[in-house]
Amino acid sequence: xxxxxQSPQSMxxxxxxxxxxxxxxxxxxxxxxxYKQDPGEGPVLLIALYKAGELTxxxxxxxxxxxxxxxxxxxISASIPSDVGIYFCAGPxxxxxxxxFGTGTSLxxxx
Amino acid sequence: DAGVIxxxxxxxTEMGQEVTLRCKPISGHNSLFWYRQTMMRGLELLIYFNNNxxxxxxxxxxxxxxxxxxxxxxxxxxxxxxEPRDSAVYFCASSAGTGSASLAxxxxxxxxxxxxxxx
Numbered sequence: 001x002x003x004x005x006q007s008p009q010s011m012x013x014x015x016x017x018x019x020x021x022x023x024x025x026x027x028x029x030x031x032x033x034x035y036k037q038d039p040g041e042g043p044v045l046l047i048a049l050y051k052a053g054e055l056t057x058x059x060x061x062x063x064x065x066x067x068x069x070x071x072x073x074x075x076i077s078a079s080i081p082s083d084v085g086i087y088f089c090a091g092p093x094x095x096x097x098x099x100x101f102g103t104g105t106s107l108x109x110x111x
Numbered sequence: 112d113a114g115v116i117x118x119x120x121x122x123x124t125e126m127g128q129e130v131t132l133r134c135k136p137i138s139g140h141n142s143l144f145w146y147r148q149t150m151m152r153g154l155e156l157l158i159y160f161n162n163n164x165x166x167x168x169x170x171x172x173x174x175x176x177x178x179x180x181x182x183x184x185x186x187x188x189x190x191x192x193x194e195p196r197d198s199a200v201y202f203c204a205s206s207a208g209t210g211s212a213s214l215a216x217x218x219x220x221x222x223x224x225x226x227x228x229x230x
Contacts, residue, residue, distance in 0.1 A: 042115075042202050042221025043154070088154065097167035099144070101154035 004089055004102035012108045019076040021105040023089030032065050032072040035088045035101075043088055043101075047074070079109045113137075115222035117203050123228045129191040132225045135184055136205030144219060145178055145188050146202040154202075160186065193229045200224045 006023045013019060023032070031050055035043035047058050049065035049072060056063055062075045072089055089102040116135040124130055136143045144159040158168040163180045171178070175194070180186040190197055202224045208217030 040223070042204070042224055044221070045218050048218070090154075097159070098169065099156045099159075101146075101156075103153050 004091070004100050006087075006089060006102040006105050008105060009103070010106040010108070012110065013079055015079060015081060015109050015111050017079055019079055019083070019107060020073065021075075021087060021107075022071060022073045023102045024071045025091075026070070028069040028094055029072075029091040030069065030094060031091045032063070033090045034061075034063050034072070034074050035090055037086045037088065037104075039085070043090075046087075076107075079107075081109050081111050083107060084109050115203055115205050115220055117201075117222035117225050119225060120223065121226045121228075123230065124193055125230050126194055127192045128229075129189065130193045130197075130227060130229075132188040132201050132203075132227070134186045134188070134203030134222060136186070136203070137220055138184065140205035140207050140220075141183075142206045142208060142217070142219075143180060143186050144204040144206075145186070146204065146221075147172075148200045148202060148224070149198075157188070190227075193227075195229045198227055198229050200226050 004023055004025050034047045036046050037043040046061055047056050047063040052065055052069050053067050054065040060077045064073045066072055076083055086104045086106050088104050092099050118133045142161050145157040146154050147157055148154045155170055157170040158178045159166055160180045176190055178188045202221050204219040204221045206217040206219045
């Protein structure tokens with residue numbers, strides 16, 4: 001099946017640092033979504049991207065839809081302890097009715 | 112708004128037993144999704160419904176798994192018989208859209224999940 005690969009797999013950063021993570025696919029996606037999952041909870045949508053090249057911000061978060069439509073990036077500026085969690089990229093298949101989540105990036109923020 | 116409600120939060124059972132997971136979607140939402148999350152395979156879509164009708168069940172691992180949505184406010188995911196490899200966190204999500212638009216354009220709201228352990 002489809003594989004969305006995220007990197008890095010995990011990150012340990014100091015509070016206040018900026019964070020950058022990305023997601024790549026072997027096939028084209030027309031929509032990219034970024035979710036965050038807190039421990040013991042379900043994923044929550046952070047940002048949605050619908051057009052190649054689109055750059056969208058949500059507070060300290062900024063995400064971009066890659067021009068090739070095979071990748072997307074998420075940046076977090078001035079990280080804070082509550083940014084801790086697992087970040088997933090996700091999107092629907094170009095054809096058919098499947099929906100895929102990436103492998104996840106685990107973020108730890110050290111106060 | 113109560114959000115997506117799943118029960119139970121935790122389930123421990125023995126191999127061979129029947130397991131039923133329950134989900135109440137957000138009122139007014141037309142689409143409902145069942146996911147499974149494991150360390151090895153991450154988050155996988157098992158099945159989703161539009162207006163109570165199953166649209167795609169290609170993610171259901173095998174015949175031991177079945178899902179129903181008898182009405183707009185309730186869905187079940189059943190495993191019979193359960194096996195240790197079924198141990199995972201199972202999430203239910205709902206969204207307001209229908210058809211292919213529900214996948215692309217409509218936000219999926221997730222429940223807190225059911226952590227299943229099959230011994």
